[in-house]
Amino acid sequence: MRLFSLKKLFLTTIVCCGIQFSSYAQQQPEFLEYTNSKWVDSVMQKLSPNERIAQLIMVAAYSNRDSKHKEEILKLIKEQKIGGLIFFQGTAKKQVQLMNDYQLVSEVPLLGAIDAEWGLGMRLDNTISFPYQMALGAIQDDTLLYKMGEEVARQIKRTGLHMNFAPVVDVNNNPNNPVINYRSFGEDKEKVAEKGIAYMKGMQDQKILTSAKHFPGHGDTDTDSHKALPQINHPFSRLDSLEMYPFKKLIDAGIGGVMVAHLNIPALDSSGVPSTLSKKIISGILKEKLGFKGLIVTDAMNMKGVTTGNEPGVVDKKAIIAGNDLLEFTEDVPKAIAEVRKAINQGVISQKDIDEKCRKVLAVKQWVGLHKYEALKTANIDKELNNSYAKYIQQKLVEKSLTVLKNEQEMIPLRRLDTLKIASISIGAEKKTTFQENLGWYTKIDHFQLKNEASASQISAVKEKLKNYNVVIAGLHDHSKYPRNSIQYSNAVLKFIAEIAQNEHTIFSIFKNPYTLNKIDNIEEASVVIEAYQDSELSQQKAAQLIFGGFKADGKLPVSVGDKFKAGDGVETSEKIRFSYTAPEDAGMNADFLQNGIDSLMQQAMDLKAIPGGVVLIAKDEKIVFQKAYGLHKYSDTVKTQASDLFDLASVTKISSALPALMKLHDEGKFSLEDGIDDYLPYFKNSNKADVPFRQIFAHQARFKPWIAFWQNTLRKNGSYKWNTFKKDSSARFPIKISNDMWLHRNYKKKIYKAIKKSPLEEKAEYKYSGLAFYLLPQIVENLSNEDYRTYLNENFYSKLGATTLGYRPTEEFDISRIVPTESDFNFRHEPIHGSVHDEGAIMMDGVSANAGLFSNANDLAKLMQMYLNMGEYGGERYIEETTFKEWTKTQFPENNNRRAIAFDKPNLKYTGPGNNTAKDASAASFGHTGFTGTMVWMDPAKELLFVFLSNRVLPTRDNQRLYSLNTRTQIQQVLYDSIDN
Incomplete structure (x- = not known):
């Protein structure tokens, strides 16, 4: 894939700017135009009343389970005629194979969904994970979120699915929130809405239906609704002006779906029922007050927040009666259908209501192209999903999210390297980290590590060694799967961090949830504090580059951290002064063309014994976009x-x-x-x-x-x-x-x-x-x-x-x-x-x-x-x-x-x-020069x-003259120019 053309980038910018909060009439979800289409009519005529109920049911599917699981899903499709599947853990290739098999036996094409809040990597192995939403909340250019949305949509479609249960637009204003937290764009309702719209637009413009969640707002909870029913005790005025604000804006912007959370909100429904089962909240507020006409989806119907005190099947019926259109993760499909049928017979809900919901689901299916369904091929799927453009977007998002909370006397980017004696210490690590390896690309640095539970003697030894340096770069690591708001350092390690934070010329890079900063004494006194939001390899690479001026930082903190830092804090660093290490697309070059061309020429040279190996480095616009070693020493x-x-x-x-x-x-x-x-x-x-x-x-x-x-x-x-x-x-x-x-x-x-x-x-x-x-x-x-x-x-x-x-x-x-x-x-x-x-x-x-x-x-x-x-x-x-x-x-x-x-x-x-x-x-x-041993450097100012x-x-x-006769060096050089034009 190629980097967007300037024309497309311009149009994209207009789109993203247009979705900011200018006043306009509410946009209706695009799929609604198909609710009475010929295709929908034809399908409706073929469906029995119970089959129309079944279209409202989406069950969980996995691509990492055995044949027994597959048979269970096939049985539900054949016998119960369910409307869709939500896929969880597994692999992309297996997911496509399964979806092809499932579609083959389904009389009506299945709607496939996934939780891909930060991309397919949230669920599928060996696929790309984009930054978590809290990191995205720090980014000032929402165009990047739109582009991410486009790429996430393309990847979801490539794996045979059609709907993403994202974005999360909960306003996270509770640091102790155990379930939303890093999944939220932050605590500023307007920014949450802006970023949610950008992400949503990117996906929906690629014909992936999105679902804003978790209505009416799961941000201010300290209970995980997977485990129990959270209660929110704010008055209606607060909920209306804050928690529901982003949902209103996304509805106005034309979002296709809204997911309802399992919450007990007395101000909205005093009965105590979960919001998923509340007609007052879903029909009264979401549909009537907010005017939402799109697809209303439940949060997973197996979560304790809704299942406690409710039988499977019965709980699904209650959700349908409350106003939901689509049931996610129904546990007992036959019973759910029977219970809804019973409610119709009892007059609690009408068949007309069910038919309207069914038409919505079918309209979505036509909008995403399922009326012309074709099976997907699995060939090259991993390569296609891990494409160079996606990696470029991933890198830019991380780069633009990094937030410099302090930069005393403009200490970074570091200058006059010849005057600096630098030590790096990775805290929470037992071996040299990616952060340290990337720091080492810039100058000589001595590296140390301290594990979470380092002993007093280990800490003392490191402290003594650090006295010999005039700059200390400390990375705070958290190698847990998700950047939760907890901290695992021992008191002794925390004390050590507090001590070096008070030393002049200490640089901290925090690869942890920003809320953890409030649990570290004196961190706000450090000369430099960089918030990186998560402990990914890419975050570590980019943080190292930022410290040495590989790019400028402009991220802003999306949440407040006690009295230490406030939402919106963030210092822009002065300038780019050294190499960054980035994707070719970041310099307008085609990564696939570049790599394929260089790889083939180097392999030819090695196969013909012109060289035993070598290293090729390419930089453009002061960005190293390619650095690769080949072959052997001898x-x-x-x-x-x-x-x-x-x-x-x-x-x-x-x-x-x-x-x-x-x-x-x-x-x-x-x-x-x-x-x-x-x-x-x-x-x-x-x-x-x-x-x-x-x-x-x-x-x-x-x-x-x-x-x-x-x-x-x-x-x-x-x-x-x-x-x-x-x-x-x-x-x-x-x-x-x-x-x-x-x-x-x-x-x-x-x-x-x-x-x-x-x-x-x-x-x-x-x-x-x-x-x-x-x-x-x-x-x-x-x-x-x-x-x-x-x-x-x-x-x-x-x-x-x-x-x-x-x-x-x-x-x-x-x-x-x-x-x-x-x-x-x-x-x-x-x-x-x-x-x-x-x-x-x-x-x-x-x-x-x-x-x-x-x-x-x-x-x-x-x-x-x-x-x-x-x-x-x-x-x-x-x-x-x-x-x-x-x-x-x-x-x-x-x-x-x-x-x-x-x-x-x-x-x-x-x-x-x-x-x-x-x-x-x-x-x-x-200009440049070549060397007798087989070297070449060349620079082109043009x-x-x-x-x-x-x-x-x-x-x-x-x-051995073969390198000359093959002209390998200049042939590779031509590849560089060609990669700019392709």
Whole structure:
């Protein structure tokens, strides 16, 4: 499915705005136009009086039960001619199979319903759950709820059903409510109505009948009507102006159904009968006072709130007499039909009344399309239900629900990462949480956990460790199935939370029901409080992104929390400053097209042994929309590639190390492209490279030789190494490790410089790629900055960006298991290369060169590249001036048929077909670089598009050229552009 077009989005917005509380005449449910249709008339003529009663009965069906249950349902359909089924637990595929079977034996098509308040995931395994309604109550853009309604409707129809017993429009103004609570949009009656209408409209516009519940309002109860009959003692004026307000508005907006709750409400009916059985409430108020002409449905007729003191069958008769049209979860169908027949014979209710109800049910069936019923196929159903568009809507809803209740001194989004030492602690967890894993995508963070019943010694140990950090991010978790208003932490853990809440620079993310905040001392004193409403994986992911500025928060608290926070509280965070991790649709890309295209090309490359594996990362509009690892570290092992693995970047180092340093130094007036090497390294004066400007050098038309095999200069004629180059053991004179039994002389760098200085020049000043000058750049950076080269890069770029894996000599910081191996070197080192730079010249520079040597995972490399794409800015901080970036990324000598920018590669001046160096749709403004080990980064400002491709194509040997012949990297790059257009 595709993201809505702008036209459709505009129309959708109008629809949603139109349903807000402007004054208009009451809209009648659409299905009512069919009550006297030809199809309904024809069915009515075929139904006996008892069969017309049976059409008002809906029994419970399950798709996770045995054949005995199925036979029971089939028997009810064949013998009792029931009108419908409400499905509960099971799977989508089985539900479709069963519904097909049930429809096959039913003379009148069955109306299928489900409780899908937050989507099919409420009932069916392996289907999508959207946020609970309390989280939705925090969202300020009701258009999203409309879109959710559309998608929920599509999914319900795909599983063979036609009616959703939703939305819940109870105003939850009782924090102790055990049954509504997180299922309510909140305590503001107008917002409850607005959101209920948006959700309802989305579903009904897709021809799914909805049923507002639980009339006349179940929000202010402290009893669960599944277990007993709640009593509400408010006066009529309060009930009329508050509890019934959303129902009135949804009725005015044209809702098709209303579900009546099991409640004892003396102000509406002093007899004490449940509202489901009250003629005063249903016929007197709902139908006559409120003018509702749609389908009136009972809450489940097996709940204790209505069954206590009432026999099955008899209770159903009472519900029909009270004015209900459809009985949900009838327990004794034959008796219910017999009791209603008895009531007709006794004159308590007329056959005409029954016929009118029956016509309503049949009209609904025609409105949803059952008059043209066709069996559904089960093929691909799980994939269709878990579609990319639904996942996108799910993500946006969670993102927009997150509510920042406090943000002292605008602490979030966190800035200046290089100044922060951050710890995260997940409370209520025993292992690293999804929240913590996602925090780690942004910068280095140390993680701790405390379980619900942590001992005093465990708490004390954590407290002591937290003293070493200047930012603490605490996640409060509740891994129960539903976010109820209870708290399970021990008193000791609660005391610990209260203590750290008073510490400056503590950030809390609450993955619990907001009412629980009232049970945590001092939580309102914390520097930052984020309410996430539920403990889902998605909520944890999005909360982490919010803290680091992946998106802006604008959620508002839908309920009051004691004296700590009030309904409507919520601080808007200032701006988006870093990556968010989101669905492709969020950036206008087609997720299915993207994934299918990339997967197939990567699989082709692996099948043909072009690469053993790799990582592909795609970002658009500063949103990472695709990050996936493929294959293995090596063809011969079982170590799977992970997205967090570090790769040898090879020549991508050229644009990722000294280049940003020189741009910064250029901004400071310390470096000029018009100067030559000799201006910064006097050693090169009087050489053939003196006075050659860096503009020409970086554009690769300075006549420099492409490369020098420095290691070959260490060999004698007999093939042994010269005595002053290598030793088998390290020492003060031979400290540079080449391999386990090769240690290079400490001054060998001078010989490399000498070889570069003396190398001859090419005859013509034309484009010829050369890496020679890049060996010299670290020294130039050190001379200009008066700092160690690696320190300068870390302090000015990598640490600030939070690019913690981006750097030289990775084994100094990371376990070798995280580093992907490269070539088995049979020429120089005579061993497999793993953890050290592949390039021979770079390893002879002690692994630190601007020619090669950097390692990184895709995520951290993308941060630097996104800074480039942003023309020098990322994380709310400017690194390099925009004018500098624009100059350095433009083609320098096109008149000389040279496509190159300043060190950056550019698309060929003319597209050369399938073997082109970039995708055909890459814009002329795009820039990037490739690496010998099989890497590629490319940025396109015209589309705000970033592409990172990491692989180790040189394994086992550099002679493997298949990645080039397949042109895998640029073919994948083209998929990105195509996914925008599809």
